Amino acid sequence: MSGEFNLIETYFVGRQTQRCDVLLAAGDDCALVEAPSGYSIAISTDTLVSGTHFLANANPGWVAHKALASNISDLAAMGATPAWVSFALTMPEVDEEWLAPFCDRFFALADQYGIQLIGGDTTKGPLSLTLTVQGLVPKGEALRRDGAKEGDEIYVTGSLGDSQAGLDVILNPTNAGKPNARVLEQRHYLSSPRIKVGEALRGIASAAIDISDGVVSDLGHILKRSSVGAEVDVEKLPVSAQLVEFVASRESALQYALISGEEYELCFTVPEAKREAMWQALADVDCVITRIGQINNSGTLTLTKDGQAISWQLSGYDHFKSN
Incomplete structure (x- = not known):
């Protein structure tokens, strides 16, 4: 995508306070995070595609909320506390009128739940969003689907x-x-x-x-x-x-x-x-x-x-x- 690095710098870098467990976020080949002792990391990835999960003319702020909230919900189902997110964005072309409200809502929701954006990717193509959220849960305490018993x-x-x-x-x-x-x-x-x-x-x-x-x-x-x-x-x-x-x-x-x-x-x-x-x-x-x-x-x-x-x-x- 033309201007990819400028797009990242403009819309995604420097918008949040860094968490103490994030050793390195954007700017290198990988992010580095550190999980506290006694915790497991819960990870969930979802993709939202224009025309399948939202309409092309949908409010971009609402799309941002839906994309991130759906991933956060996966963490809630496991009893995990949200921590980090990486985000891959594919767009036909850079659309600042769409990106500005999208990013405003995305970071507002991320900050509400204490989530830091630690990396991702941008590329050219049909509009789609892929998010990977990660959260922390005390070892052995994650909620799962396989524990229901008669009488529950x-x-x-x-x-x-x-x-x-x-x-x-x-x-x-x-x-x-x-x-x-x-x-x-x-x-x-x-x-x-x-x-x-x-x-x-x-x-x-x-x-x-x-x-x-x-x-x-x-x-x-x-x-x-x-x-x-x-x-x-x-x-x-x-x-x-x-x-x-x-x-x-x-x-x-x-x-x-x-x-x-x-x-x-x-x-x-x-x-x-x-x-x-x-x-x-x-x-x-x-x-x-x-x-x-x-x-x-x-x-x-x-x-x-x-x-x-x-x-x-x-x-x-x-x-x-x-x-």
């Missing part, structure tokens, strides 16, 4: 379904006139990674995952890795008043809650014996926590309503599709 209770953070409704607004302009359309579109892009929840659940939760493909799919990953089944009471799914008004019925809102992806809320399981410890650990965390079901040994996921098993025809979550 299933919980989720926040409310579910808003992201899918926001996507409906983005992909179908006729939905823009529905109640709360703008609010829901914003929620699709501007999730709140549940780092404090993940940290509080260390040593308490038996399994955890972030909701990126819908709670049905993501809970299914826990069930498969843990070799268990589950029962979920759909009436207990947390849905916002804005979503219910947008889709015009509570039942439709509950269906949205089951399949809505890119929520970046957490789904986790907790043994009944640790229920009180969980509530105590989360007492100072500003996040709604809702119990939605229980783990069993059936090997399958059963949805219930009013005490009866139900079979809703649900289509899975998908990303933006290329034009």
Whole structure:
């Protein structure tokens, strides 16, 4: 890319205070970081592509938030504390009107979570963003997907379904006139990674995952890795008043809650014996926590309503599709 080094210097270098565990950041072939004794490093990489994960005309600040927040959410699901990020940017050409608000929002969110940009790359091509985030978790305390046991209770953070409704607004302009359309579109892009929840659940939760493909799919990953089944009471799914008004019925809102992806809320399981410890650990965390079901040994996921098993025809979550 023409002016690559000038672009890096202008938009990405010198914008943050250096963390004490960063020995060398931008300016060399590799970054050097130092993990404290007794900690493991959690690492996650995601790519977002224009036309697949966001539209080309999307607010660049919102795109920046979505890109970084989705990676931070992976750390939250492991109970890790964010530390560093590297970022590879591909653009058709240097677009300063796009880069300026993108970088402003990117660094604001990074600073909010104590994350330092330690390196990356820029190149010419179709617009895409690849981020690798790294965080720290005490050795042996990382939350995983394979620890759920029969009798464990299933919980989720926040409310579910808003992201899918926001996507409906983005992909179908006729939905823009529905109640709360703008609010829901914003929620699709501007999730709140549940780092404090993940940290509080260390040593308490038996399994955890972030909701990126819908709670049905993501809970299914826990069930498969843990070799268990589950029962979920759909009436207990947390849905916002804005979503219910947008889709015009509570039942439709509950269906949205089951399949809505890119929520970046957490789904986790907790043994009944640790229920009180969980509530105590989360007492100072500003996040709604809702119990939605229980783990069993059936090997399958059963949805219930009013005490009866139900079979809703649900289509899975998908990303933006290329034009």
